[in-house]
Amino acid sequence: MREEDLKQRLRARDLRITPNRLQLLTAVDGFVGAIPHTKLQADLASMDRVTLYRTINSLLEGGLIHRASANEQETYYALCEDSCQADAHQHQHIHFKCDTCEKIYCLPMRQDLHLNTGAFKVRTFEILASGQCEACASLEK
Amino acid sequence: MREEDLKQRLRARDLRITPNRLQLLTAVDGFVGAIPHTKLQADLASMDRVTLYRTINSLLEGGLIHRASANEQETYYALCEDSCQADAHQHQHIHFKCDTCEKIYCLPMRQDLHLNTGAFKVRTFEILASGQCEACASLEK
DNA sequence: CTCACTAATGCAACAATGTTGCATTTAAGG
DNA sequence: CCTTAAATGCAACATTGTTGCATTAGTGAG
Numbered sequence: 001m002r003e004e005d006l007k008q009r010l011r012a013r014d015l016r017i018t019p020n021r022l023q024l025l026t027a028v029d030g031f032v033g034a035i036p037h038t039k040l041q042a043d044l045a046s047m048d049r050v051t052l053y054r055t056i057n058s059l060l061e062g063g064l065i066h067r068a069s070a071n072e073q074e075t076y077y078a079l080c081e082d083s084c085q086a087d088a089h090q091h092q093h094i095h096f097k098c099d100t101c102e103k104i105y106c107l108p109m110r111q112d113l114h115l116n117t118g119a120f121k122v123r124t125f126e127i128l129a130s131g132q133c134e135a136c137a138s139l140e141k
Numbered sequence: 142m143r144e145e146d147l148k149q150r151l152r153a154r155d156l157r158i159t160p161n162r163l164q165l166l167t168a169v170d171g172f173v174g175a176i177p178h179t180k181l182q183a184d185l186a187s188m189d190r191v192t193l194y195r196t197i198n199s200l201l202e203g204g205l206i207h208r209a210s211a212n213e214q215e216t217y218y219a220l221c222e223d224s225c226q227a228d229a230h231q232h233q234h235i236h237f238k239c240d241t242c243e244k245i246y247c248l249p250m251r252q253d254l255h256l257n258t259g260a261f262k263v264r265t266f267e268i269l270a271s272g273q274c275e276a277c278a279s280l281e282k
Numbered sequence: 283c284t285c286a287c288t289a290a291t292g293c294a295a296c297a298a299t300g301t302t303g304c305a306t307t308t309a310a311g312g
Numbered sequence: 313c314c315t316t317a318a319a320t321g322c323a324a325c326a327t328t329g330t331t332g333c334a335t336t337a338g339t340g341a342g
Binding site for chain 2: 125128131
């Protein structure tokens with residue numbers, strides 16, 4: 001994505017445009033799948049560790065990125081769709097972790113999920129899946 | 142659940158029966174929903190912090206309990222069904238966190254979920270949902 | 283362009299969570 | 313009982329995330 005587009009996204013959410021934020025967004029955008037926090041820290045080593053946490057938080061709150069958890073300690077981040085609101089992320093997708101290459105992918109939901117949970121009113125949900133990704137499956141053949 | 146049943150579960154998975162393990166299982170079993178780690182630590186304060194981690198690990202590996210993540214820092218644990226194998230948990234259920242009382246419930250899946258993810262082969266999945274639980278909904282009326 | 287104001291940053295310190303090594307104790311089978 | 317391997321407790325360490333505060337920098341107004 002062009003830097004100007006990233007700046008535009010920041011402006012759209014009333015977030016100041018700073019080198020750190022652009023660096024972070026570029027790193028997230030450039031990574032295939034959701035990027036692990038440790039990788040962010042390694043790639044953005046010039047940025048203070050605390051600043052990284054706070055920058056991530058700003059972008060999370062601003063709805064520019066989202067957390068893609070994977071049922072582990074490590075947390076992952078990915079860019080949001082344009083349609084995401086600051087307070088209401090529109091993520092009807094699956095966070096898929098490949099058992100082989102360990103990448104985290106955000107896959108679209110192709111089925112309208114109807115969570116039938118009786119008297120429990122579901123407001124949001126997230127699906128964590130694991131298995132084998134497309135790339136690793138084709139390598140195996 | 143009776144203590145004898147808990148012992149039986151330990152034996153079934155070739156795990157030694159120790160007071161710590163029985164305490165832990167009793168705490169998990171007695172809690173409504175999945176129990177947070179912090180609550181376990183508070184309730185089992187007599188147990189060494191490290192021993193708690195290791196005991197949890199043994200029971201996780203033995204398939205007696207499972208982790209119920211909730212897209213947060215805190216981790217939660219719940220008893221497994223009898224049918225769970227040590228290496229393959231049969232959890233086609235939803236981990237539901239109530240926004241009001243913050244309890245974590247393990248709800249059964251009433252719908253057969255067909256994850257249509259193209260060339261991505263799904264092996265396991267977990268659903269994290271949030272909303273309002275039955276108890277909190279009825280209180281509100 | 284400059285100024286003023288607020289938000290962002292960097293640093294230090296702290297807090298919470300989880301792990302490893304090692305010596306000691308204990309469960310379980312003979 | 314006795315033996316043996318597993319479980320436990322303690323100390324130390326590692327990782328991850330947070331808070332306070334002084335300094336710097338982005339932004340909008342003039």
